[in-house]
């Protein structure tokens with residue numbers, strides 16, 4: 001079995017790891033590292049990703065449109081913070097999954113969850129149920145007309161207003177956890193606080209990996225002064241970097 005995943009703060013990777021552990025020889029592959037058009041052929045193939053605005057992250061949609069996943073059984077796991085929206089129907093427009101599961105976790109959407117301390121969500125029961133369903137090769141088809149996701153444009157544009165505060169140590173973590181290499185840093189040019197100038201291009205996925213994984217909590221949204229940041233306790237920063245860093 002191959003499980004493709006995308007993660008910004010580790011919840012989807014945690015789910016992919018826990019699910020992979022239930023199957024012998026399951027392989028985990030990070031979607032941002034799959035740059036070429038691939039054809040994967042397996043008995044079972046899974047795709048695990050976070051729900052963004054009741055939708056599939058754009059990077060996952062591009063992946064699904066580009067790849068040729070051939071398997072006797074194809075499943076998706078939508079990892080979300082309480083409202084997966086019409087995700088089964090949305091996926092059905094893009095690819096033909098035999099089953100679409102959802103797993104509720106801690107929501108990493110900072111504007112709605114700014115001040116609450118992070119908790120580890122126990123997803124082991126959900127994962128066991130999903131694994132049993134996969135083993136039994138049960139199918140559940142969704143109709144593509146199950147409602148509309150929210151408009152994703154505003155939160156992706158919001159990212160253009162991210163700001164670095166003076167606590168920034170220029171460690172470069174924000175650049176390394178970004179799945180689309182959206183940042184460049186200019187060490188020579190600094191702002192009035194001495195923070196190196198970061199340049200932010202328009203490729204942003206709005207995943208908030210940069211904001212959430214900053215070790216100094218120095219990267220902020222406008223009007224968001226909290227230092228609270230979230231990463232799934234079962235996943236390390238090195239794992240997020242390995243999953244997302246774009247090396248050229």
Ligand SMILES: Cc1cc2nc3c(=O)[nH]c(=O)nc-3n(C[C@H](O)[C@H](O)[C@H](O)COP(=O)(O)O)c2cc1C
Pocket residue numbers: 006007008009010011012013049050051052053054055079080081082083084085105106107108109110155206207208232
């Ligand atoms: C931009 C954005 C939009 C989100 N939209 C939703 C949503 O519509 N419904 C929901 O339940 N959770 C939503 N979330 C929360 C994530 O789906 C959830 O925290 C997920 O577990 C994050 O996975 P990750 O840690 O693998 O990145 C959103 C998160 C972000 C960053």
